[in-house]
Amino acid sequence: MAGERPNHSLQATALVNEAYLRLVDAKNVAWHDRAHFLAVAARVMRRILVDHARARRAQKRGGPAERVTLDEALTVGTDERRDYVALDDALNALAAFDERKGRVVELRFFGGLTVDETAAVLKVSPDTVTRDWWLAKAWLQREMRNSAT
């Protein structure tokens, strides 16, 4: 399947632990099936990552985190460190005029869902998910680059 990567599910699993812990506390969230749970988990994961990124931004402004400089020596231009705060902003902007694409990104990227799982959650065809995913990625990338300069 296009864009599937072997370690994607692993990392999603890694995130699920924390997401799950947050969910267990949110007792008023009722989910009926696995798809719904995954969708909720994706939302929570997004929040975790974005909160984390915001906290780290705050730390950079003189917080207590230990600085480790290991280093831009390993930096690769095409894989610049992702800015989850900017991604969150761009995703909100996208969802404002195309909510479904926003959800596709949330489920695929933050939730680690496969195309088929995403299709099941959104009750659309896998083909639609794939097309949404392509366009949303292109739009978000462009948006984030434009907002960075």
Added chain:
Amino acid sequence: MTPERWKQIEELFHAARARAPSERAGFLFDACDGDESLRREVESLLSEPVSGRGLLDDPPTQALDGRTLGAYHLQTLLGAGGMGEVYLARDSKLGREVAIKILPRALTIDRDRLSRFEREARMLAQLNHPNICAIYGVEQADGFRFLVLERVHGITLAERINESPSGLPIAEALAMARQIAEALEVAHEKGIVHRDLKPANIKVTPEGVVKVLDFGLAKPAPDGSDVGLTGSPEITLGGTREGVILGTAAYMSPEQARGKPVDKRTDIWAFGCVFYEMLTGRLAFSGETMSDTIGRILEREPDWSAVPAATPPAIVRVLRRCFAKDPKQRVRDIGDVRIEIDAVDEAPPEAIQPLVKGGRFWPLAVVAALAAGVITWELSRPRMPENALAGAQLTRFTDWPGTQGRGEVSPDGRYVAFLADQAGEFDIWWSQVGTGRWVNLTPDVPPLDGPRTDSLLRTFGFSADGSEIWFSLEDAGGPKMIRPLSGGTPRAFLREGVSSPAWSPDGTRMVVFGNVKDDPLFVGDAVGGDLTPIAITPTDPETWAPAGGTVHNHNPTWSPDGQWIYFAHGVDPSVKMEVWRVRPAGGAPEQLTRDNVSITYLAALDARTLLYVARADDRSGPWLWSLDIESRTFRRVSWGLEQYSSVATSRDGRRVVATVGNPTTSLWRVPLLDRPAEERDVAPFAVPSARAFAPRFGGSALFYLSARGTGDGLWRVKDGQAYEIRSGANGSLSEPAAISPDGSRIALVVRQQGSARIAIMSADGTNSRTLAPAIEVEGAAGQSSIDWSPDGRWIVAGGVDASGKALLKIPVDGGEPVRLVSSQATNPAWSPDDSLIVYSTSLAAGAASPLSAVRPDGTPVEVPKVRVRPGAYRFLPKGRRLVYLPRLQATDFWLLDFVAAATRPISQLGHQGTLRTFDITPDGKSIVFDRARQNSDIVLIDLPKR
């Protein structure tokens, strides 16, 4: 964006993507029919990479903390440099802390680049020097590739320089420069060039040791096209990237700035920049923009007037030679710089008299100073002014034989009180500093718990005004009395069931903790009345009480402004207690330290500094540490091999009282006599090892644990020769071996990666195999948790199998284990007449356990009611008699005769140390035991006025 417009864009985007790339422009031109903005919009979207290398194609890589990659358990995110995260991790194989740098995915998907990188990392892994942050290797697990690096505590040199805007003290700058030069020298000898030396790449540990990071990783690829491993020369615009490069540009050599090939002389230039910055607090070359900076590097000299006048001229000369624009004119070899610094070191002018060279002879100096009874000593090295105890005077307050327990100081700093056993029992002694008179406050107070007191359990402290001392009569939570320093009848103090009273700085309030589940904290009035619980509402209950377990809150103490209560908090006081704080009125608690082990004493030094006693995470110590509350950074402030077992501070923080010791562990022999043996009957039991404990006789040999380097291994002495027969790195061996009755085989409990398994081997350590791997052995720390049957066919062990806790009898040569007791039953000992197996039923920290017994066939047996230290019991070879220690801090042996159902003490030893493990000699006539001596004294640490 209107929905109609977006729909148009979407349709065209997918329609164009369905076509070959070469046809897309033409298709769009036609389809947009003159709508230029539509065409541009779709074209720009089409130009975005949407498969493989796009923004969202790598999954989120954060939140790896808490996961395990291979042998590494990722703990906390230490930070992020450039890109990719660095985690603090535990290497479960080697039991050490490491830093794990997750490599960027873009690096790992390119095979060529990856293999080049790995080659290089392997080469760098050979750089083994105390001033170089070690690279342990490149590994992969679960689809991640990562560098495993030495975990370096401390701050970066950049941060250190920031703290001293006008430059570091010259002695400190020289000491660090020397270490940096030494690191470069070692690397250059191996042909490795750093290429990106700068203060942010240099760390300074709390002990003042410099560690250079990221050696050689900044090496450009041979084809010159590779950005991946290049540090500085790649200059891009926009975003944070430019900032990163700007920071690096300041340390670029002229040849680097011109894009020419670089060699070790580039490092010498950068070294000059770093050295200059340490001396002056400013960059050697800086400009408004990067091109300004580069212009200055190429054309200008650094501002020499900024170099402090006290800098030795030889240093200024060598620094100038580091800054020669033409590499050929530059210092040729960094070793030459190091030699110049050494020369200054050896003939120090007045200004740098206290400079300590390289830091290597310090521990020795400390030992020598203390041994010679020298009473003052700078606790911290002069190059570490941020050490909370910098400039302190150290005075030995007691120089008494025996053991000094915890020390306390009155709020005004004039009086010091401490526990000492110089009168035979532990009493509370006090003295007014400077008078040389010591008074026993408790000569008439009955010692704790029968014939011997216990230095751990007797708690005491000064009253808020310093005129009285309170003390506990039983254990910490029991009744307490308070008595004026001048003597007189003590009166009752504080209600039972609460411990560790501490007064607020104004003396109007008191904090205590309750001796019930979860140690609740209470605040009350000055005499401990009106105690109200502090409502603690953790924001993260999992961190506060993992898995909802029981928690402990010990040693509450007030901040100097009375706004906070600091306390040691954790799940197991003997394993892990961290510093937390909470408002006296309650609310969310805040965790202030991480990764320390078992914090015990806490004392506020000033508004932002706490002192505490804790073991290091490698279990060494306990040492004295300071915590800077604002930055949440902690550091070890004691230096040398002396262990710190208590700390207290006066209210103004200028007098610190600590218990400092040099513990030793060795073997002794005491005969079994008709009367209780006394100290005069005790003789050292010499073995040819530096340190020995956990003795066991077997056949004609003696086995014991001893250390050679790190970790205690199992040693065997036979015919006067000692051999290590099983190494035990990282605490994997901690309890006595079990030797088969015929002396031919050894059973050992091996602790690794959090589990404990039984290993069986021949008496020379060969033919080792794991016995009953499904059984997780449980038992009291440091004591036998397994034993052999008299016929040598079975091992009995307490532990957990698939059905839960049990006492199990395991056939040594194959077969199913047999459950003898199906509940907690640990540390068994099998009687030589095969009639009984005795065991303990409680492992509560510090508590004695009732002794229970079962027949080897599993029938329960009634035994006399005695309490024992779990595992600290051995049968005599003949008769049904058991030698045992009655409790944790026991100083005497007792004998239980099962036939007569009677107990009696069989020794009455002096307070020469705490007994831990022992064995009966094969002839049944003596006990050979290990005894830990504290050799401790009370020390005053007086700080200069700030």
